[in-house]
Amino acid sequence: MQNVKTKLLNIQGFKKETNLKANLSKSIFLGLVLALAGQNEAKAQLTVTGQIRPRTELRDGQGTLQKEGDDSALFTSQRTRLNVGYTGYRFKAFLALQDVRVWGQDQSSINRTTTEANNGVLLHEAWTELILNDTVSKFQNISLKIGRQEIAYDDQKVLGNLDWLQQGRRHDAVVFKFANKGWIADLGAAFNQNKELNVGTLYNGIPPTTAGYPAGTNGIGTMYKSFQYAYIGKKFFFGDLSLLFFKDDFNKFTTIASVYTPLQGVWSRTTSGFYYKVNLTRKINFTGSYYYQGGRDKTGRVLSANLASITSTVQLGRKLFVGPGVDFLSGTDGTKPVTADSRSNKFDPLYGTPHKFWGTMDYFYVASPFGNQGLLNYFFKAKYNYTDKMTFFADVHGFQSANAISNGAGGTRTRYLGTELDLKMTYNFTKLINIEAGYSYMQATNTMASAQVKNVTNADLSPQWAYVALKFSPNFLATKKM
Template sequence: MNSFTRATALAALLLSAAPAFSQYVPPPPARPFPGVLNEKIRTRDVYLSAWDIGVNVRVRHEAKDDAGFTDAGSNWDFSQRPQDDNNNHYELLRLLPRVGYTAKKWAFLVEGRSSYSYGDERFNATTAGQGLPERDGALDAHQAYVFVGNHKEFPVSLKLGRQELVYGDQRLVGHLRWNNGARTFDATKVRWQNAIFGVDVWTGGLVYNDHRNLNRSNSQDRFSGAYFNFPTLAKNEIVEAYLLARNVARGIATDNWSGVAAPFRFPGAQDLYTAGLRVKSKPLAYNAWDYGVEVMHQFGSRTAVFPATTVAAALAAPRLDQDAFAAVLQAGYTWTEHAWQPRLALLYSYASGDKNSADAKSGTFQNLFATTHLHYGYMDLNSLQNLHDLRLAYTAKPKANISLAAELHFQFLDRPTDFWYNVAGVPRNFAGAAVGSGGGYRINPTYSRTLGTEIDLVAGWTFTTYAQLEVGMSHYFRGDYIKQSLAAVGSKDASYCYVQLTLNL
């Protein structure tokens, strides 16, 4: 607990001097900075500015106490049972070396990734957390793509190869760079852009992190989509619409990639389609006020076991008709005349849950490939599934190179007839506990829907052009659902802190 205490004191000191702020964004350097290597190369020869050569280095210490990413697994988050080791303190190191080149009508990027985890008990765990540390070996290919096109001269472009997909606020499609492994896809993407509308159309597969072999995608897990933007449809708004499809064949359950850790080895069979509309005000369009709305409908079908925990269960699981919804509403106010630019925002995120686990229908929204860390609390206890999240966020920048934030999350289950899902979208389900026994998480229709309240404090300092220090501290006050689910074994609140250093070399 010493590291947590120190982080708490530092965060309290930083936040005592000023208002905090919402939707935390790390502070940029004092001037545009391409990286240490790029700056040296371009200073010597201006004609080498088309090259991008550098390394992003990130080191982070994390201390998780009583919940989240531990040896016991998420089934025993907040548990007081003596045999549940739900504390985990460890260090993460990630290196992203890259070489890129941009010409007038084409470009390429090759980016490697080395991910290491030190002192992480999940690496040697023999229980639910086994094999889930954020390490991926000495070197792997994070991105490797070719881009052809120039939208100033022609409306169509092509991007082919391993690449990140990032859209909107990353609630459904994001790169998950907070995680030491991050996320990429082996994909083909075509873009059309003119003055009236633009659209990205892609198809490809998620790259599975395999710490024993080179990472690769699986042809039986396909992710496709069309993402539209309409620059002239509204004067003061960003308007986007999309249709996403994830198609996973049932035969994926028979694949044996031993280095890909269960229960995330492969998802259950599914043909899920998500249609959505996102509208967000442009910066300063309404003076100090801003707002955003996003609505999503999910349809298609998926297997009853999701994700599949055994091959037999995956092959035998019946199909469920999917009919699920999600929505996000947000509004904010920025004191634009104040030197610190403080901003207060209120955000509400909703994702439907299943009202009857015994029928042939599913109402549980699946949040696909989201960067959940950005939205539902820094402790990463939730995904956008069977959830109500009411978020109050307050931010400020006392200096151009310092950012501060304080956030408050009130969280509830949408339906007590569905599970509480962890950050990976996996249900907390201790099957050995009887309904209503208070001996573990599962579907308990008679329990409260109140999960709890999370408080997050974050501070970032870009102390030189190429280096940034970030500190965060969180505490989760458990609600009645957690207390009732663990009544037989006892429960306690959870805490989290981290200290992170990022270098742009």
């Protein structure tokens, strides 16, 4: 009997020990799973992506008219970006380092004892976003975004990242962001200075000649001293509606004997207006905007100007989208003399993306000054999704001055500037690899070449432009095939 009890106790002990070992094994396994899950979660907080975008262009009058007999230009530029993002407890951080240069501008063996004027390495973005929501907040997002960042809204007509330009556009700013139930409200501000100072706040906003590009859109040539803006947007069942108020300030200056000297104080320009997108039916929508500019421009002239735009899109079948549209940007009557006290009616599209709207030949509101007489842009756009990977685009523009243009002899010129055809094709090899090719042709008028517009004598009035670009956007932490 004693032997039986002993055996039973041994069996019970063995079962307890077995269960203990089994529970211990389960605990260890569960711990490993949680640890691995934690590691995966930690990895998910970190993103490392990139972009390599070489683009070859054949320019035969792109950007401005060439003279008859001028040779075409052929070159390849490349943008290389490394993007690092991290999300932690109640904060986000993002860093984008980019290099932009033309193939061959650096010799294969660079002399490092000299400063390379064409060095294109810069910090495109570097910001942190502090999440201000608390644990009981019902709001979707309240945050403060601080540092160098892209600022883009709506269709990017007046505020955009200008992604077509290899350098892109960014701002050193602080933006308070609010989002909840379809509402978006942003408040932003920036204050620029050339360097650390002990006295005063004068700012020289003219970029150095080595920069290669003027400050701002439309060849404004002067960087803002500061800006403040408010943006409010709402998504409705019928579409989107937003309001924008933007004020940019330019340091006052004087020019004596071609010497630019900053002065105390600023001239302030205000731009206010709205953007809308209305889905009339499932296959018909309208997009439009209106903005008014007041205050003073960068030279101190009193400003009163406006922009109005409307675009329609109609879906025909499953693959074809077409629609006409028109843009109006005000200007000054070219037959009236301009004095220091004259009011300016020239609308400047702030820091937007002109390449997207006013022809890919970039004749209007891009690097070289334009707009004294304003612009009427009549256009018709078409998009055809040939396959899931290949899409074709075709745009036709008719450009006309919004005001009279003097012929310099007491009369006026025809207001019509030219007709432009823009063709583009995109093809996605994979989700990470895209190729894009385009061709543009313009039939310009003598008014376009005149001293009041482009000021090119003996101009070739049939400019053209072609390009092909490859965009590779790797995700360095991705584990799946893309």
